[in-house]
Amino acid sequence: MSQSKIRSQFPRLKRTPFLISSPETPTYNCIAFAAQDVQRWWWPSPSYYWPPNVDRTENLQTFIAAFATLGYEACADGRVERGFEKVALFANAQGKPTHAARQLPSGRWTSKLGNDEDINHSIYGLEGGQYGDVAQYLKRKLTSRSANPEQKSA
């Protein structure tokens, strides 16, 4: 997908810079990418990956519960906090989860766009488009295993 196609779905990216940081791939999605898993498509639908023992109802609480299995807990905002890494869960106007983005050490965010590319962006840039707005920020302590948030695989 071209940058202009991405901007057509996320109008605020016309006013704030973003970088395409990977080729297109259907292998993983935004939820998996935020969870640092680039081998699977995470979604609470039959036959798709969803953490064991987490309810497969499609709502914000189950998405928060899915990230809780990785040590994440709710937090107030997306500001950079030393020693923590953060995830932003997006939801549409009906409150249905649509997307997850992962914070980079710089304070910018990285996202996988559906079946397409990864991008580096601001939270503002991705809000107000196809994904709606951020509904919940999550954070977890950085460990030696997760110390390099630029890494892709879990």
Added chain:
Amino acid sequence: MSALTATLPLETTPRRSLEGVSPASRAIWDEWLKAHRHADEPVSRRPVWQRFAEFAATWREERGYTSSVSDMVLNNSYQKVVALGRRAVPYILADLMTAPDHWFPALTAITGVNPIPPEAAGNMRAMAAAWIIWGEQEGFLD
């Protein structure tokens, strides 16, 4: 010429001798030709492969950047593929052989089975492979 138009009496088929005809008659003649074209190639008589290709292309365009499997499945064009029924299965499987995509719910809705093993959940290539093997075993890919 379709079977329908082949059975029409000769005197009812449109003619090209339009000299001196009024605009109204010409409009009627145009509508008559259009009716013939629709009788030859109505949407419902287009081959399944062609309808599948069109619905799939529209679905891929309309889904945008969603990650939501439920949103992809509820898309109107995706539902039209499901409505094609078992006739679409060979084309869906051929599409999966080209590249993995989210045809798994459609295949399950059409066939009533799900050959994806639990350990392959979310692994798009393994999920596609499970369906392709099933299709070969069931004779959909002969």
